[in-house]
Amino acid sequence: MDAPRPTAPADPRQATPLRDAGEPLLSVRNLSVTFPTQHGPVRAVDSLDFDVHRGRTLGIVGESGSGKSVTSMAVLGLHTGAQVTGSITLDEQELVGLTERELNRLRGRRMAMIFQDPLSSLHPYYTVGEQIAEHHRVHFRSGRAAARRRAVEMLAEVGIPEPQRRAGEYPHQFSGGMRQRVMIAMALACEPELLIADEPTTALDVTVQAQILELIARLQQDRGLAVVMITHDLGVVARVAHEVLVMYGGRAVEQAPVDTLFAAPAHPYTRGLLDSLPRLDDPDDAPLRAIPGSPPSLLTPAPGCAFAPRCSRAASAAASERLRCQTEPPVLSGPAGHASACHLPTYEGAPS
Known part of the structure; x- marks a missing residue:
């Protein structure tokens, strides 16, 4: 008898019907990422294809070393020294080959990322309000007062109580779950169209994990975000994803709607x-x-x-x-x- 499979709550997925089915917001074709090493080249991602539509969540799952995070970093152009080939288009704009300056205009403004460890991603010497405000000022050239108001608005939107006061506090004064909410607020401050979440709940307990996933799902519905959820946790995939991409050894080994994949892998x-x-x-x-x-050696x-x-x-x-x-x-x-x-x-x- 097969083990019972976790299933996603009906509301978050059914509330976001597939829109613009023929025109994905993010389209990846034949993506390969190769890193030079002293032992030879390592192809961490090999010939990968996938699409992500507005209002939909793609879950990318696999063991450590399968290429999940390398894929997400390639989309944002964050690999230094790696050879990235293939095509990555955001709303039909080609990203592979853009200069760092051109990518900086897109990061945060049209696509944003939530990293696994918010404590290492937030600067300890600046208040959370200052860090969110700076993110907004860079992309919108807004004044300090307007950027500060936007920071407080975002803290309130992600459910942080007393946002006016807490905007003046430092990352170490927040719990792990609250720091992750701050990261979400920072990522969405400039209203991007694509959100990539790389293991956003790994370090959190089950209760806080559920709250963060519900928050991302609500913000997705409100804003029509396209979301890529990178995780090794199949429970997270079942809860939030519409489609699933399973990776192994840097390659896609299965792609299917979430219900299909869990019912009949x-x-x-x-x-x-x-x-x-x-x-x-x-x-x-x-x-x-x-x-x-x-897992296999990518060197050989x-x-x-x-x-x-x-x-x-x-x-x-x-x-x-x-x-x-x-x-x-x-x-x-x-x-x-x-x-x-x-x-x-x-x-x-x-x-x-």
């Missing part, structure tokens, strides 16, 4: 991630089920499927199919709306 890696979740019917002392083996990529050495489906397949998994890279394909990069996929209605 096609790729064995996705199945392994879901099976590693705690089950409600497990005894309290039951060990968690882990995917055997380790395998000639075939990167997941083949860890894949029980490939191990139990016929010799010819097993050889294909080991030598031939799979291509992302499948039924409309549900693509998998696997030689032995299982779709809904097929045996797993």
Whole structure:
């Protein structure tokens, strides 16, 4: 019997119908990111494609080292020294190849990012109000008084009590959850169209995590934001995402609507991630089920499927199919709306 899967609350996702289906706000095509190292080039992201529409959330999920954060940083042009190839368009404007000055005009104004650790992202020597106000002044050339009012407005919008007073406080005077709210306020102060959230709830307890996710969902509905949620937590994906991109070894291994992916994962890696979740019917002392083996080395990529050495489906397949998994890279394909990069996929209605 399959483990119960977490499901997203109905309201946040149903309240944001797909708009401009033919014209995504963010479109990524054949994106590759390669870092030079003393041991040779490392391709951290390889031939990645995805779209994000206004009012929708794309969840990007995978183990550490799968390329999730590298992808998000590439969208904002934050990689120094890396070779970025392919195409990244924001509302049909090509971002790959823009100068640092051109990117600075877009960062914060049209696209913004919430980082994992707000304490390291906020400057300890300036008040939170000053930091939000400075962000607004840079992009709108506003005066100090107007920028300060905007900072207080944003603190109030993200649910920080007594925003006028707390704008004059320093990051260390805020709890972890409140600091993350400050980061959201800063990210949205200039009303961007695209919000990238990189593990925004990892360091928070479950209650505060739920509050932050509900806040992002509400702000998305109010503003029609396109959101990319980077996470390793499938519970977060189930709660907020409309579509899901599963990454492994720098490549996309499965793409599907969130309900489809949780109900009928096609790729064995996705199945392994879901099976590693705690089950409600497990005894309290039951060990968690882990995917055997380790993620692949990106210095010496395998000639075939990167997941083949860890894949029980490939191990139990016929010799010819097993050889294909080991030598031939799979291509992302499948039924409309549900693509998998696997030689032995299982779709809904097929045996797993």
